[in-house]
Each structure stands twice: as C-alpha cells, then as structure tokens.
Amino acid sequence: MSAFAVRGTAETPGVPPGGPVKGLPWAVLRLHRAALLVWGAFLLAALGMLVWEVEITADSVRDRMAACERTGGGLCRLQNLTDYSSTIGWASTLVYYSFFAVAAFAAGALIGRELENGTAQLAWTQSVSPTRWLAVTLAVPAVLLTVGGTVFVFVFRWAWAANRDLMGDDWTFNDVFAARGPALVAYGFCGLGVGALAGVVLRRSLPALGVACGVMYLVNHNLEKYREDLWPAVTPAPTKGVEMSQDVWQIGDGTGRFHPRSHYWPMHLVETGIVLGVAVLATGAAFWVLRRRTA
Amino acid sequence: MSRVGDGTALTAVGLGKRYRRRRGHVLRDCSFRLPTGRICALVGPNGAGKSTLLQLAAGLIRPTEGTLTVLGTSPAAARERFAYVAQGKPLPLQLTVAATLRLGAELNRARWDQPAAERIAYGHPTEQGARDGALEPTARIRSLSGGQRTRVALALAFGKRPELMLLDEPMADLDPLARRELLGALLGEAAEHGTTIVMSSHVVAELEGVCDHLLLMGGGRIRLGGDPEELLAAHTLVTGPARDLTGHTVVESRDTGRQLTALIRPGGPPSDDWQTAAPTLEELLLAHLRNPKAPDLFTEDTEAGEEKSGSEAEGTKEAEETGKPGETGEDQENEENARA
Numbered sequence: 001m002s003a004f005a006v007r008g009t010a011e012t013p014g015v016p017p018g019g020p021v022k023g024l025p026w027a028v029l030r031l032h033r034a035a036l037l038v039w040g041a042f043l044l045a046a047l048g049m050l051v052w053e054v055e056i057t058a059d060s061v062r063d064r065m066a067a068c069e070r071t072g073g074g075l076c077r078l079q080n081l082t083d084y085s086s087t088i089g090w091a092s093t094l095v096y097y098s099f100f101a102v103a104a105f106a107a108g109a110l111i112g113r114e115l116e117n118g119t120a121q122l123a124w125t126q127s128v129s130p131t132r133w134l135a136v137t138l139a140v141p142a143v144l145l146t147v148g149g150t151v152f153v154f155v156f157r158w159a160w161a162a163n164r165d166l167m168g169d170d171w172t173f174n175d176v177f178a179a180r181g182p183a184l185v186a187y188g189f190c191g192l193g194v195g196a197l198a199g200v201v202l203r204r205s206l207p208a209l210g211v212a213c214g215v216m217y218l219v220n221h222n223l224e225k226y227r228e229d230l231w232p233a234v235t236p237a238p239t240k241g242v243e244m245s246q247d248v249w250q251i252g253d254g255t256g257r258f259h260p261r262s263h264y265w266p267m268h269l270v271e272t273g274i275v276l277g278v279a280v281l282a283t284g285a286a287f288w289v290l291r292r293r294t295a
Numbered sequence: 296m297s298r299v300g301d302g303t304a305l306t307a308v309g310l311g312k313r314y315r316r317r318r319g320h321v322l323r324d325c326s327f328r329l330p331t332g333r334i335c336a337l338v339g340p341n342g343a344g345k346s347t348l349l350q351l352a353a354g355l356i357r358p359t360e361g362t363l364t365v366l367g368t369s370p371a372a373a374r375e376r377f378a379y380v381a382q383g384k385p386l387p388l389q390l391t392v393a394a395t396l397r398l399g400a401e402l403n404r405a406r407w408d409q410p411a412a413e414r415i416a417y418g419h420p421t422e423q424g425a426r427d428g429a430l431e432p433t434a435r436i437r438s439l440s441g442g443q444r445t446r447v448a449l450a451l452a453f454g455k456r457p458e459l460m461l462l463d464e465p466m467a468d469l470d471p472l473a474r475r476e477l478l479g480a481l482l483g484e485a486a487e488h489g490t491t492i493v494m495s496s497h498v499v500a501e502l503e504g505v506c507d508h509l510l511l512m513g514g515g516r517i518r519l520g521g522d523p524e525e526l527l528a529a530h531t532l533v534t535g536p537a538r539d540l541t542g543h544t545v546v547e548s549r550d551t552g553r554q555l556t557a558l559i560r561p562g563g564p565p566s567d568d569w570q571t572a573a574p575t576l577e578e579l580l581l582a583h584l585r586n587p588k589a590p591d592l593f594t595e596d597t598e599a600g601e602e603k604s605g606s607e608a609e610g611t612k613e614a615e616e617t618g619k620p621g622e623t624g625e626d627q628e629n630e631e632n633a634r635a
Contacts, residue, residue, distance in 0.1 A: 024401070117383075125355070127406070
C-alpha cells in the first residue's frame with residue numbers, strides 16, 4: 001500500500017516506561033504539573049515560615065523585647081509581639097482559606113477546562129470511561145490534600161502552642177479554630193467537590209470557577225457565622241459572675257453564655273462533619289450529572 | 296488482527312438527539328447499518344448532524360431516543376476498541392508531542408502501539424531527511440499549527456490499534472501532501488487490519504475514490520447509504536423535452552421552458568428522446584440535499600445480516616458477497632489486498 005502504512009507491530013504493544021505512578025493517575029499529575037508545583041511550593045513556604053518563626057525568630061523577639069524593657073518602650077514591645085504573632089497568623093489564614101484556590105482549580109482547570117476544550121473527551125475515547133476519569137481526576141488531588149493538610153495541621157498545632165506568651169490570638173480565632181484539626185482538610189475536599197460539580201454542570205472554566213468560589217464563600221461564611229451554635233454553650237451559674245478568661249468563647253448575646261475550651265473538639269468535629277457532608281453531596285452530584293450525560 | 300462482533304461496525308435504529316428540550320432535533324429517526332471493514336465517508340452540509348452522530352458513536356453523549364450499536368455492543372462497552380478524533384482536534388496544550396504520545400500509552404496500557412503512533416506523528420524520514428513541517432518530539436502542542444495538531448490527534452488514534460476509527464473532519468487542516476500521507480496510512484490500516492474507518496466531511500470531492508461506503512446526512516438522518524458505485528448506478532441524469540416522469544422516482548427536476556433536466560431513479564427504460572448520463576457523486580449528493588422530500592435510498596438492506604466484502608482500497612468495486620456473516624473469507628481477502 002502506501003509507504004506510510006503501519007506495519008504489523010500489534011504483537012508487541014508498546015508498554016510505556018514503568019514508574020511508581022502509571023496510567024490515568026500519571027496523566028492527571030502530568031496534565032496539572034504546574035498546579036502541583038505551585039501548590040507544593042506554597043505549602044512548603046507556609047511550613048518553612050512556621051518552623052522559622054518558632055525556631056529562629058522567637059528567640060530574637062524575646063531578646064528585642066528584653067531590650068525594650070530596658071528602654072521602657074511599651075510600643076516597642078507590642079510591635080515585636082505583633083510581628084511574631086501575625087506571621088504565624090498569616091500562615092494559618094492563607095492555608096485555611098486556600099480552599100478557595102482548590103475550588104477555583106477544580107472547577108476551572110481540573111474539570112471545567114478539560115471539558116471545555118475537549119481533552120476530557122479525549123481521555124474518554126482512549127480506554128478510560130468518564131466515571132473512572134472523574135474518580136481518578138478527583139482522587140489524585142484528594143490524596144495530596146490529605147497528606148499536605150495533615151502535615152500542616154500537625155506543624156501548625158506545634159507552632160501555635162510553642163510560644164503562647166508571644167502570641168496575641170486564641171483558639172476562637174477563625175483561622176486558628178479551623179487550622180488546628182481535620183476541618184482544614186475537610187474544607188479542601190469541599191472545594192474539590194464543589195469545584196467538580198460546578199465544572200461538570202457548567203462545562204466552562206471561567207463560569208465554573210466563579211460559581212465554585214461563590215458557593216464555597218457561602219458555605220464557609222455561614223459556618224464561621226454560626227460556629228458558636230455548633231455545640232450547646234454553657235450557661236454560667238447565677239451566683240458566679242461572668243467568667244472573663246481568655247480561654248473561653250464568650251457568646252455576645254448578653255446572656256453570658258460561653259464555650260469553655262473543652263468545647264473546641266466537639267465544635268470542630270461538627271463543623272468538619274458538615275463540610276465533609278457538603279463535599280460528599282457535591283461529588284456525588286458531579287458523578288450523577290456526568291453519568292447521565294455520557295454513555 | 297481478527298475482527299470480533301457480528302460483522303457490523305455501526306448500527307443505528309431510530310436514533311435521535313436534541314440538546315435542549317425546546318430546540319429541535321439535531322438527529323431524528325436516523326437508521327443505518329455499516330458493515331465492518333469499510334472505508335466510509337459521512338458527508339453532509341454544515342449542521343447536518345455529522346459530528347453529533349460521531350459523538351454518539353464515541354459514547355461522549357447519550358441519544359435522546361433510539362439505539363446505536365458499536366462493534367456489536369454499546370459505545371461504552373466498545374470504548375477500548377474504537378478510536379475517535381474530534382473535529383477540533385483537542386489536545387492538552389501544555390504537553391509536548393512526545394508527552395502526548397506517552398499520554399496515549401498510559402491511557403491505553405492494554406493495547407498501545409508506540410511505533411504506529413510515532414509513524415503517524417513524525418512521518419517517515421525520506422532520503423532528503425525530514426520533510427517540511429515534520430514534528431519534533433520536544434515541540435509543545437501549543438506551538439503547533441492546526442494541521443500538525445491533526446497529525447498528533449491521529450497518532451493517538453492509530454496508536455490505539457482500533458477496530459473502528461471515527462474521524463470528524465480529519466482532512467480539514469491538512470496540506471495536500473499530509474492529506475495524501477494520511478489517506479495512505481488509513482487505507483493501509485484498513486487493508487492490513489480490516490479496520491473500519493468512518494470519516495466525516497462536507498467536501499465530497501475530498502473522499503471520492505477513497506471510500507467504499509457512503510452515508511449522506513441531511514435533515515438529521517441518513518438520506519443515502521451504501522456503496523457509492525451502486526448508489527450512482529441507481530440514478531440517471533436525464534435531459535429532454537418536458538414530459539411526464541411517472542414511473543420513475545424523481546430526486547430533482549429542473550424545467551427550463553421546453554427542456555427538462557432531472558435526476559431520477561429509473562423505474563423502467565427511459566424514453567428514446569431523452570439523453571441519459573451517469574451523474575457524478577457530487578451531483579447525486581447535491582440533488583438529494585436540495586430536495587429533502589426525495590425518498591431515502593439504501594443499496595443494502597440495513598436489517599440484513601449479509602455483509603459485503605470490505606477493503607476496496609482503490610475505490611474499485613468488488614461486489615462479491617460473502618454469504619455468512621463473520622466468515623473468515625473477508626480477512627483472507629484483506630490480507631490479499633495488503634500484499635498487493
């Protein structure tokens with residue numbers, strides 16, 4: 001026939017070079033390599049900042065505050081304290097709210113863009129069914145979020161507790177509340193699930209990105225607003241006065257009710273459960289929509 | 296490679312598709328049968344539903360009504376055995392050509408033919424070295440021209456070693472040289488492995504002389520189906536004094552005063568005072584497209600289990616019938632063609 005004809009080489013199907021990651025997971029990592037690198041750099045920077053602050057900066061802050069004592073400058077003391085406290089606060093705030101970035105990535109790049117420009121359909125007409133494509137496409141970042149998030153939670157718990165005398169925050173702060181437990185990872189899953197649903201439904205990256213971030217804002221905003229209602233608060237005994245410790249979460253409705261510190265885990269786990277519930281519902285809906293649409 | 300299934304590559308029965316409830320049907324009441332081993336041209340005007348039909352066959356979308364059988368089973372179950380190249384030739388822009396072929400290998404670990412894919416992507420080096428526009432493995436998809444992307448998309452299709460290739464406008468971006476190369480590769484694949492090839496196009500001339508099966512789409516259904524030679528033989532172009540055409544099926548007639556020009560399916564011998572001529576394929580297709588009321592015609596019974604010999608690589612007509620479906624005679628014939 002033609003010189004271009006393909007000779008019979010079907011007997012030896014080309015097996016791609018081996019490696020720890022093969023098949024569709026390899027494809028997901030390769031297609032989103034840039035995002036993976038950015039996320040890795042961000043996480044390492046946050047972890048590095050925490051370790052640096054605790055191990056290096058804390059001592060020098062103490063030295064400088066001692067110097068402030070000698071000169072008698074209260075402002076100087078406060079400034080040093082704020083520097084240390086706010087750096088650690090920034091790390092937890094950025095990592096906590098990175099679920100917005102996860103939702104934007106899942107909706108815009110991971111699902112929406114692939115469906116929009118047809119590379120998802122390209123995978124489906126290779127030997128990968130749409131269901132398996134969605135499952136693996138979500139599972140790979142979910143595994144990374146679990147590992148990265150867990151490492152961050154433990155490092156943050158250590159860094160937050162290391163120098164309490166230098167920190168101006170307490171456990172009721174929004175970012176501290178979320179970043180000291182599994183809710184941090186749950187928010188990442190929720191961003192992934194909501195982003196996947198928005199991407200599958202809208203099939204266009206930019207609208208999906210906007211909708212996913214909007215939904216995540218609603219979920220997060222309402223949970224933060226009603227966080228104090230996630231567990232029944234303690235009503236103080238009328239004989240004792242209102243406890244004014246730093247360690248309690250005073251509910252600002254004038255009744256004097258409060259959350260003692262022991263309520264942290266129940267409240268935190270209830271919030272984690274709600275966020276995981278949203279994540280599961282959104283992911284399930286994404287699979288349902290995709291299966292209904294494709295053969 | 297032996298083919299499995301019942302000797303039918305595609306069967307549609309009452310297939311329909313509409314995208315939005317309020318909008319009309321893109322496909323409606325579409326029925327046809329494509330035997331295996333054919334090189335099939337799917338032609339029709341823009342918006343006739345060619346891409347929708349191919350997407351349905353590729354399992355990317357679900358039909359609103361009717362059924363479509365691919366290689367004897369559902370599109371989802373046949374996923375590993377067919378290849379599909381979409382009209383827009385979508386590829387991950389951030390990958391290199393080599394990484395794209397690796398992607399094909401990773402997604403088809405069970406049946407990937409790397410040399411076949413590389414031959415399509417990089418071409419055969421000639422004595423003068425690589426030809427103009429040859430692809431570099433390290434080139435990013437982003438930097439490629441439309442035609443070069445088509446080569447990579449086709450390389451993914453060939454690397455999969457499919458039994459059925461569904462190609463949506465594969466020629467549109469290719470230069471004449473690349474077009475010849477691609478056609479040669481497709482014909483070689485069909486001859487050597489008995490691969491069924493479905494190519495859509497709105498340019499009829501592009502596929503004339505290459506295909507041995509024709510599906511004309513219009514109004515969301517298949518208007519004409521079968522061997523192009525037989526379809527042509529069933530029609531006659533007549534010119535003569537205006538008169539009654541009863542007894543013949545009139546596809547199109549133009550009355551210019553006393554002179555009448557008509558494309559008919561003769562129901563008997565034409566009158567002596569008529570000049571008759573064989574229509575070209577283009578005339579045949581255009582006449583049907585201009586007249587949606589002309590009855591549909593299939594040269595082979597869409598329901599019949601009989602199948603005709605495949606692989607008429609040079610467009611020559613071979614009308615021998617292999618009586619029993621799925622008989623090995625067809626494969627032997629393909630091998631003979633390959634050796635020729």
